[in-house]
């Protein structure tokens with residue numbers, strides 16, 4: 720498996736660390752209801768198909784990436800810098 | 809007072825020459841991490857060009873001018889090598905001296921690419937890794953910065969504490985590549 724890092728180009732999976740679903744980018748406000756924090760921390764879908772998750776290119780450029788992939792076919796269809804995704808809103 | 813004995817990280821471990829590859833240690837030179845502050849990337853690049861004759865490198869690039877080199881070393885980080893940074897750079901970037909933090913090995917010879925291919929998960933063939941390339945990647949399990957100035961010369965930087973492991977692993981690969989070539 721390779722991930723197409725926007726800075727480094729296609730790189731082997733062993734250079735990356737998996738974090739979890741990209742929902743981690745949408746941190747609730749400090750005063751959000753407990754239910755919102757519960758959902759943020761614990762509630763995840765388990766899709767058979769397209770998903771987006773966070774990977775850390777720790778053995779490369781050290782960027783956090785949002786990787787788009789398919790859990791059914793294992794195809795990796797894209798990767799963007801997490802901070803660009805975040806700032807794009 | 810005791811006299812401290814200066815020694816380089818790989819002193820006593822190299823040179824190693826096996827088959828078509830030779831492993832040595834580069835002379836120790838100043839190495840400074842240059843990391844632009846938020847929004848200062850363009851100003852930093854202009855200041856670098858004015859003071860050192862080199863702009864901030866694009867991802868994956870190694871730039872050289874005389875004995876000064878500037879290597880891309882990760883997201884928003886470059887290593888200035890061979891000279892201390894001009895003090896004006898401090899207006900735009902965090903400057904951190906790392907000179908004695910790195911083991912700086914040189915692998916050269918016709919078998920250098922084959923040797924590195926045993927440990928490094930990126931494509932270092934001439935089409936994928938042209939002269940003037942800098943690759944942040946792995947050597948085995950070690951994080952590394954690999955510089956390719958050109959020809960069949962590759963420079964491998966790993967953390968200073970990894971000197972013994974790096975030389976051991978490179979030596980094993982050199983032996984294996986030489987053994988295969990002798991078949």
Ligand SMILES: [Zn+2]
Nearest residue numbers: 724727779780
């Ligand atoms: Zn990367």
